[in-house]
Amino acid sequence: MTEREKMLAGELYLASDPELVAGRRDARRKTRAYNATTEDDEAAREVLLREMLGMVGESVYVEPPFLCDYGANIFAGDRLYINFGCVILDCAAVHFGDDVKLGPSVQIYTAYHPLDPALRTSGPELAAPIRIGNRVWIGGGAILCPGVIIGDDSVIGAGSVVTRSIPAGVVAVGNPCHVLRELPTDGNEPTR
Secondary structure: OOOHHHHHOOEEEOOOOHHHHHHHHHHHHHHHHHHOOOOOOOOHHHHHHHHHHHEEEOHHHHHEEEEEEOOEEEEEEEOOOOOOOOEEOOOOOEEEOOOOEEOOOOOOEEEEEOOOOHHHOOEEEOOOOEOOOOOOOOOOOOOEOOOOOOOOOOEEOOEEEOOEEEEEOOOOOOOOOEEEEOOOOOOOOOOO
8 A cells, every 4th residue: 555545544654755745745835826815816716726625515615824734635515614724634534514614723633643652753643534514613713633523513612622523413612522512403593
């Protein structure tokens, strides 16, 4: 297996591999170009997003600045909105459902390192995919850790650190992020 194949399969891999280094450099060039666009360059932004990301649905909007490791491992559903300052370390796949909204400075990390100090210092890394369901809202400054799944219709509170998967239809907050309450299914908005 190549180092890229190992990375995407969740196995130990070497990020210093020339193919992976080239992929990150390409992503840096593309994000730099994207971040240099103005609010009037919507057509250019769409072209750059489609070149950078693995999949882009309809009406996807990403506020600059935006940063990612590879871009090719990000799969955006329809009507995704990403606010200012998002960082996505997409060493594994990051899937966004439809109608997802991210607040400013959300960080999504698929990359992680071995816990064993000898193995960690010898260089190999790991990655685990992240999946965000449909109609999810992630509050500003939230951090999603490797391997988590956010269920459909859920809300992640601002500043939360999501270390474990969150079920569908809940409000979850905190560090570590935990379910605060279920959302009503009758369409009535709950009070804070």
